[in-house]
Amino acid sequence: MNRRRVVLGPSTETSSTIFLVLRRMRAPLIVLIVIFAVSVFGLTLIPGRDAAGHSVRMSVFDAFYFMSYTATTIGYGELPHPFTAAQRMWVMFAIYLTVIGWAYGIGSLLTLVQDRTFRQALALQRFTRTVARLREPFLLMVGFGQTGRLLAERLDLIGRRLVVLDTASGNIDSLDIGAYHADVPALVADVQDPRMLAVAGLEQPWCEGVLALTDDDETNLLVSMTAALVRPELPVVARTVSPAIEHRMLAVGSPVVVNPFDRFGDHVRLALHAPASYRLMSWLMSGPDVELPEPERPPTTGRWVVCGYGRFGRELVEDLREGGLELTVIDPHAREEPGFTLVVGDASDPDVLARAELADAVGFVAGTANDTTNLSLVAAARRINPGLYVTARQNRPDNAPLFAAMEIDWLLVPAEVVTREIYAQLSTPLLWRFLQDMPAQGDEWAARIIDKLFDHCGTRLGTLWKVAFNPQDTPALLHWLNAGEARLGDLINDPYDRSRTLPAVPLLLLRGDDVTLGPDGDVTLAPGDQILFAGEPSARRALLETMTDRTVSEYVLSGRVVPSGWLWQRMTGRRSAAR
Amino acid sequence: MEKVVFGFFVLLAATLNFGFFLGDLSDPAKHNVYELFAAVVVSLIATVLKFGDRTQIGAVHLATSLVADLQLIAASVSWAYATQISSAGLDEKATASVVSLSGGALLANLVSVVLLVIETVSFHRR
Numbered sequence: 001m002n003r004r005r006v007v008l009g010p011s012t013e014t015s016s017t018i019f020l021v022l023r024r025m026r027a028p029l030i031v032l033i034v035i036f037a038v039s040v041f042g043l044t045l046i047p048g049r050d051a052a053g054h055s056v057r058m059s060v061f062d063a064f065y066f067m068s069y070t071a072t073t074i075g076y077g078e079l080p081h082p083f084t085a086a087q088r089m090w091v092m093f094a095i096y097l098t099v100i101g102w103a104y105g106i107g108s109l110l111t112l113v114q115d116r117t118f119r120q121a122l123a124l125q126r127f128t129r130t131v132a133r134l135r136e137p138f139l140l141m142v143g144f145g146q147t148g149r150l151l152a153e154r155l156d157l158i159g160r161r162l163v164v165l166d167t168a169s170g171n172i173d174s175l176d177i178g179a180y181h182a183d184v185p186a187l188v189a190d191v192q193d194p195r196m197l198a199v200a201g202l203e204q205p206w207c208e209g210v211l212a213l214t215d216d217d218e219t220n221l222l223v224s225m226t227a228a229l230v231r232p233e234l235p236v237v238a239r240t241v242s243p244a245i246e247h248r249m250l251a252v253g254s255p256v257v258v259n260p261f262d263r264f265g266d267h268v269r270l271a272l273h274a275p276a277s278y279r280l281m282s283w284l285m286s287g288p289d290v291e292l293p294e295p296e297r298p299p300t301t302g303r304w305v306v307c308g309y310g311r312f313g314r315e316l317v318e319d320l321r322e323g324g325l326e327l328t329v330i331d332p333h334a335r336e337e338p339g340f341t342l343v344v345g346d347a348s349d350p351d352v353l354a355r356a357e358l359a360d361a362v363g364f365v366a367g368t369a370n371d372t373t374n375l376s377l378v379a380a381a382r383r384i385n386p387g388l389y390v391t392a393r394q395n396r397p398d399n400a401p402l403f404a405a406m407e408i409d410w411l412l413v414p415a416e417v418v419t420r421e422i423y424a425q426l427s428t429p430l431l432w433r434f435l436q437d438m439p440a441q442g443d444e445w446a447a448r449i450i451d452k453l454f455d456h457c458g459t460r461l462g463t464l465w466k467v468a469f470n471p472q473d474t475p476a477l478l479h480w481l482n483a484g485e486a487r488l489g490d491l492i493n494d495p496y497d498r499s500r501t502l503p504a505v506p507l508l509l510l511r512g513d514d515v516t517l518g519p520d521g522d523v524t525l526a527p528g529d530q531i532l533f534a535g536e537p538s539a540r541r542a543l544l545e546t547m548t549d550r551t552v553s554e555y556v557l558s559g560r561v562v563p564s565g566w567l568w569q570r571m572t573g574r575r576s577a578a579r
Numbered sequence: 580m581e582k583v584v585f586g587f588f589v590l591l592a593a594t595l596n597f598g599f600f601l602g603d604l605s606d607p608a609k610h611n612v613y614e615l616f617a618a619v620v621v622s623l624i625a626t627v628l629k630f631g632d633r634t635q636i637g638a639v640h641l642a643t644s645l646v647a648d649l650q651l652i653a654a655s656v657s658w659a660y661a662t663q664i665s666s667a668g669l670d671e672k673a674t675a676s677v678v679s680l681s682g683g684a685l686l687a688n689l690v691s692v693v694l695l696v697i698e699t700v701s702f703h704r705r
Binding site: 019020022023024025026029030033034036037040041044059060061062 | 612613616617623627628631633658659662
């Protein structure tokens, strides 16, 4: 379908600052003019006396001159002749009058500078200008709450530019405190207004994606729809906790919808079935330079007790049930459904908790929307059965130390789940492909990859990067690729000593639309292939040298040392096979 | 009320200007300096009243007003030069230049009045 492109048009508010100043200054300026006029006029009417004693009137020019230096508090004295008593009386009156006028004028100007509307107009103007001047790809982030902040920090670390919109000024102010490498233009604005998205650069060619991360599902829906209508080709990531909204989001355009509860349920299911796959996934998703996480070992047989059957509880119960676990749900409002035993009541009531028979359960989930309740539930459950595997939901980031002190076995932080998810999608698109296809490879395979990563890179995952084999990115490898015998294993030799292997592990090979996960050293590469590597940043630099420098690549691939200078090549008669 | 004040000042600026301009171009006795002074003040007030209007006609209003101000201030300056600095005093030549400058301002003020009338008429039609 050839849809007409929607143009939001520039916001008219951007040019309003100067008009606002002028309009607000109308009254004070008129007062000043009138005061000056009255004072000057009065001075010209009152007769004075010159040195010779003749009665003279001040000219309009002299009067204006006198009022100018008197009103501005400079005060040269009584010119051109010393004043008479009548003149002095009038001048006294004029002085007080002008002081009032100036005070009123300057006061109005200062009030205007303090004024909220004026400051907003100024901020909008500055923001519009900054965004319009951006000359590198940027992501438009709508909503800068916990999730936004976490994600912004990580994206900033890998050098992505951001433009931020949020309704709450507190969220935007937190940008000033945060330490970001790049300047992040931000504006407090009504994000439900599509024109604000235009101001934030939605229509700019440099905008490379839209992230809808507000706490309000409706807003995220609106942002996602606006982006899909205005720029259908842009990738959109939207956060929601409601399946209904998710459905509506997918109706317009093709945004990537991230539902933290749903994803956590998926993780739980994966961790139950394939602990190693889950471990590998969480390692790769955590971002650069992260320790290998401890393996999660949730009990896979026995009965689990879930407190809270809201959106989160529902998703989790479904996934646990599919994992083949027995379930008991405690909730004051839930209704009986097949698949689990229901205990109706408030879980913080000891009697209700007793009815759930925690003593012979294996797992416990504190999944209410209240952190205090969750913490006390965990404590109560542990008192009944110390051996329980405890999962808890942490809603507010400030409570992290409390949850850490409780030593929860598996903690769900919704903001963290969304952040990881979106980071994995945005940082390296191939990683997302890898994570999608990885669970199908089985647990054993995942465990092997973890071991391989561990052997090559240690417990810290350095970085993930993509290599595309094409004439632009890998000019030094062309002849090798075209020869048809390009073993991947030869490529990851150390340029300083080719008997050693670089600390880099190929995770995924993309050829056309075919994906090979965990390609081994014997895979033959062809032009156009893309490979996702994991490894040390030093390995990345070494590989870059191999790919771009013919002398290095010749040594790494075949062991031959080729002179790099033109003269030496001529003299030795040895040249690279590339020529 | 705002319209009354606005119309009042625009018209007053034009009439004062006209009053000063009226009479023999080079005869200082036929041009009162207080009338020039009042014309400058009223014209300045009219200008400030036009601040911050973002319509097309408002912008033209402001522009004509600024032209009138400029002309009147130039007239005042040349009058001040003639009376205070020049050795010849307020002779025919100086008076002629002051009055002709104010004549230019008068033209701008007339445009302002025409604009005011146009605005009023088009407002009624809507």
